[in-house]
Amino acid sequence: MQINGIHHVTAIAGPARRNLDFYGRVLGLRLVKKTVNFDDPGTYHFYYGDAAGAPGTILTFFPWEHAAPGRLGVGETQETVFRIPAAAIGYWTHRLVENGVPHDAPVKRFGETVLSFRDRDGMRLALVGIPGIEAEPAWAGSDVPVEHAIRGFHSVSLLLDDAAPTGAILSDVFGFREVARDDTLIRYRADGAPLGNIIDLRVAGGFLPARQGAGSVHHVAFRAADDAAQEEMVRKLSENHGIRTTEQRDRNYFRSVYFREPGRVLFEIATDVPGFAVDEPSESLGQALKLPAGLEKQRDRIEALLPELA
Template sequence: MRQNGIHHVTAIAGPAQRNLDFYTRVLGLRLVKKTVNFDDPGTYHFYYGDEAGQPGTILTFFPWEHAAPGRLGVGETQETVFRVPEGSIGYWTHRLIEKGVPHEAPEKRFGETVVALKDPDGMRLALVAMPGIKNEPGWTDGEIPAEHAIRGFHSASLLVPEAAPTGAILTDVFGFREIAREGSLVRYKAGDTTLGGIVDLREAGGFLRGRPGAGTVHHIAFRATDDAVQAEMVKKLAENHGIRTTEQKDRDYFRAVYFREPGGLLFEIATDDPGFAVDEPAESLGQALKLPRFLEPNREKIEAVLPKVA
């Protein structure tokens, strides 16, 4: 059955080691791929996710050592939200305090308990307590007990001038439907997709536009099962919305097209296949620096300029 929803979220970070430490050691995500920015190979591209690197669990970063801080604003992803088991909010609240992570007190949104937090670059994240997910497999490297581990994405919250034009793309092209409203938030859900199946649109027409930089999201990617489904989405964008995408780009682990949606956000459509185990064994994902074939001849030069990480 076709699964819609979020494929991955890609953001900009500061120092690579600090980013790696926070997402693997504090939040306990698995580093599923260590590669480079294909368009700027002097910069890492880190992919974090669950044990298998499933679509709907993947948060990726371009860490630039001296990146200036960005400014959150209209036309950007406001918050990237992860799922945790319902009984784990207490554990996570204590962990955030222990690790000195800036966070808010638990609050209710759409009837769910949410803890908002920020990463070292000020990127806005949140944890949502979800009933009935405790038995889903949780990745652990030994520090965070598997029963409390993050279980992929819950949602992403997007800041848009008005919800309707962006909502039309979500519903017509990506298979979402509006399910609830709360204040200035409009919630959309992608069928029965559990991982990354929710997008919240926050109408913020009077706010400043965002400014890219460390702590901001570069783009948000939505799932297409394969090339045929992706092509169908591209056709709908052109015929129903007058929006043209880039040509398809091979990112080794998925194939992608990009476009600006009406609210100004950069959207991507990424295929589910071939996945992250295409160039290294599933049990050792993220351990070695992987390069695309066209960059492999330059490996020595690339490794010489990349920051050392452990």
């Protein structure tokens, strides 16, 4: 059965060691895969998520040691938002203060308490307190108490000149529907998806275009159960919206196609299969450097190029 929603979010970061410290230690996410950028093998590709690396929990990074800062603008993801138990807002406010993380005071957004903050590269993030999720699985391998731990994605917000064309694709191709409006913010939700089931479209006509760099989201990936579900989405994009995707690319842990939606945000459609345990046991995810078969013969050279993490 197809479950709609966000599969993963991929962003650009600065130094790899700093990125690991922030997402692994400060936010308490599990490093579920340590590999390289398949298109730039001298750069790490880190995947963070829950214990299993389930779709809807995965935030990934290309950490370039000397990346220039990005500039938020139209045609980009504005904010990436995680779910936490409602009672954990106080804990996280204190934890952000303790770790010197720039953050805003909690506010209400569509009736939910939202705590916005930025990572070490200025990437815009937020935590949303959700009642009744305390019993959901959470990664227990960090020093964040499990009762306060992050439970996957809540949403992303996109900054756009015009929301309508993007909303049409969310509805027709990805199974979302408009559920609320608040001034310039339009909320879309995918029914039945437990994680990453909300996309907020923020209209900001006339705003400067985005400039990619450290702290920028590179792309947002949406879930397809398998190749057949992905092919159906590609067909709808072509026949109903005149949009062509790239050819399918094998990313080892999922298979992907990419396209620019009408608002210029880069979207990906990623299969749920085969998952992150395809090349290492679930209990040791993220511990060893994993390379695709085509790069394995270059392991020594690649490892020499990668920055030290210890």
